[in-house]
Amino acid sequence: MPFTAAFIAHAPDADPEQHRALVDTGLYRLFAVVVKDQEQSLQVCRDLVGEDGVQSILLCPGHTHRDVAEIAAAVGDNVSVSVARGDARSARAAARAMQQAGWFSATSS
Numbered sequence: 428m429p430f431t432a433a434f435i436a437h438a439p440d441a442d443p444e445q446h447r448a449l450v451d452t453g454l455y456r457l458f459a460v461v462v463k464d465q466e467q468s469l470q471v472c473r474d475l476v477g478e479d480g481v482q483s484i485l486l487c488p489g490h491t492h493r494d495v496a497e498i499a500a501a502v503g504d505n506v507s508v509s510v511a512r513g514d515a516r517s518a519r520a521a522a523r524a525m526q527q528a529g530w531f532s533a534t535s536s
Contacts, residue, residue, distance in 0.1 A: 433458040433481045434511075435468055437489035439530065443471050465494050469501050476502045483507040488518065 429451070438446070438461045446461035458475055462468050468490065475481040484502065486495060490510055499508040513521070525531065 429454050429456045430483070431456040431458075431479060431481050432483040432485065433460065433472070433475045434485045434487075435471060435490075436461045436487040437463070437468075439463065441467070443467050465490075465497070468494065469498060472498050472502050476506055481506065484509070486510045488512050488521075 432455070434457065436459070441461040441463045443460050443462045448459045450457045450459075456479075458479065458481065460471050460475070462471055468486070472481075472484055475484075481502075482505070484498065484506060486498065486508065488511060490498070495508060495510055499506075502508065512518075
């Protein structure tokens with residue numbers, strides 16, 4: 428039985444049914460799913476845990492402390508929920524790159 432994890436990221440134009448990938452080495456399965464908002468994060472996490480046996484969830488820095496708590500409650504005590512965060516310098520560098528890409532002006536479709 429492989430260790431199964433998921434990375435959940437935010438993007439303003441995301442469609443979680445379309446914007447997803449799976450990497451499977453045999454011993455490790457990693458789902459990557461891009462969602463638009465917290466509602467989609469919750470649903471995707473519930474589905475991945477219930478349908479695919481995800482044991483560990485890593486959330487992008489766009490998830491707030493409240494979001495993390497809601498997801499942890501939704502998936503239960505047997506699933507690890509963590510957030511990928513960097514230092515302040517790293518956060519500023521990522522925000523600049525996102526701004527240049529038009530991230531904050533993107534409209535949802």
